[in-house]
Amino acid sequence: MAVSLLARDVSDLCLGKPALRSLSVTATVADALEVLRNSDDNSVSVWGCNHKAGFGSRTATSADDDDCQCIGKISMVDVICYLCKEENLKSPSAALKAPVSVLLPEIPGLVKHVEPSCSLLEAIDLILKGAQNLVVPIKSRLGSRRKQYQKPSSTTTIHGGCEFCWITQEDVIRFLLSSIGLFSPIPALSIESLGIISTDVITIDYHSPASAAVPAISRSLAEQTSVAVVDSDGTLIGEISPYTLSCCDETVAAALTTLSAGDLMAYIDCGGPPEDLVRVVTVKLKERNLNGMLNHFTNYSLSSTTFSSSSSDEESVTARVSPSPRAGRYSRSMSYSARMVRRAEAIVCHPKSSLVAVMIQAIAHRVNYVWVIEEDYSLVGIVTFSDMLSVFREHLETMA
Structure with missing residues (x-):
């Protein structure tokens, strides 16, 4: 079948x-x-x-x-x-x-x-x-x-x-999910047992300049993944996601150039950038004599919302708070499938999560990947749509 x-x-x-x-x-x-x-x-x-x-x-x-x-x-x-x-x-x-x-x-x-x-x-x-x-x-x-x-x-x-x-890739995964029972028992197996957790992840330290992440963002866009923001212990704090950036306007280039990775997460948070970070960007652009970007940033960014009209009403009222390095922790009372209140923070699962559960997570949040973390919130790796499709492809070969 x-x-x-x-x-x-x-x-x-x-x-x-x-x-x-x-x-x-x-x-x-x-x-x-x-x-x-x-x-x-x-x-x-x-x-x-x-x-x-x-x-x-x-x-x-x-x-x-x-x-x-x-x-x-x-x-x-x-x-x-x-x-x-x-x-x-x-x-x-x-x-x-x-x-x-x-x-x-x-x-x-x-x-x-x-x-x-x-x-x-x-x-x-x-x-x-x-x-x-x-x-x-x-x-x-x-x-x-x-x-x-x-x-x-x-x-x-x-x-x-x-x-x-x-x-x-999302269209194909969604189509397969509609008939997932035909692939039993594969969907019920854990992503760990299926061997599809990739440890080749793109990361940046929370305190590092966001500008250092530009090549990583370009790579993650090409690979349809994301850039994990971690602390010195390897704990996943959040992410700089191409999906989130695609909902911004081009003046985010000024923030990428002047802010830290942690502050950039707050800047691209739902509802638009906090005013204090807008002032920081403006000051740093002046300090570097980047007058062309400063004029573009001032003329466009301050007169319009950072996020496109595709943002939902729920997202637009999200608190404009800059997360601390530990603010991205996941409460033990929360499901691993939960996205934190900010779009800058990541969708996560556990190595023991089933394939079908991870498929549903990714589709529900319109991303092509899910981060994998341990009980202590340390980053294990990432599972992508491509990884998932390879499992179904291999399953068919065993049936041939």
Whole structure:
């Protein structure tokens, strides 16, 4: 039965998926920033096409533009890390005029085109080889009439009468979870017994400069994980998550440049940055003569909320308190599945947690990983969606 489930077409996972928002590879970083600020999604696809399906183009794609390809995706995290470069901190306005291609990761194969008839098993194999997003053509919502006169929005990709969506690791895990009983007894086994706890984690000390975490943030974004913030004893205090940063605006680059890792967690906390940390950022930018970033930070950050409109009402009223190095401790009365009140703090589980429980945790909190800690709150490792998919793939091989 599990084999037949994974023989299903990947198009089954596309039902209800929105069409991709897109940019042409010839667009600028400022264009990308505008799309990301006004999107409910936390990323936008970048396309290399004969036509300009991105910003400012309202010309439809002809059916014979067969070389139109999605060549990558970018998020607010890419913009933030880009602006953290020394030359861009000095002149962010000039940096925003650069082509959007400067934001694309150098790692090949993160985005793959597949046909709707591609099987779920083939999709899992592509993910295990490193693909983060699978681009799938979907029928245009306007049907054949759109082929005669297509007028897509400035950020919608139309190619040969088709729009596109993409399938993520989360989509595949969610689909498998809906039929998890078919894989019994694997889901009930602990992540420790399955051997999927990775000790190759990305960490930074709570008191270290947040700027030291910029390369780590870029790596965690590429690997779809996160940066653990730990104390000198190896205790997990919280995290600097690409998911959280993607809900911020680009002025967080100023905070990354000037604050400690611990203060950055408080800065990107739900509800916006505490006023005292905003003042600290302003003072330190002045001390370093980073007038370009200071002007951008002052003009934009102080006149708007740090978090996008996608933040929930519950999140927006979270207390604006800077956590102490010990404030991230988990009470013994709390479930390991509990997320602390701040989004900067981590989703955790225990080595004895079952695979299905960890799957549910990750999906419930919209992250691709769960941190693993011991009873004394020391960091053991991390479990990712990719690790989970490898278990199901190996299970199928034993059944063959």
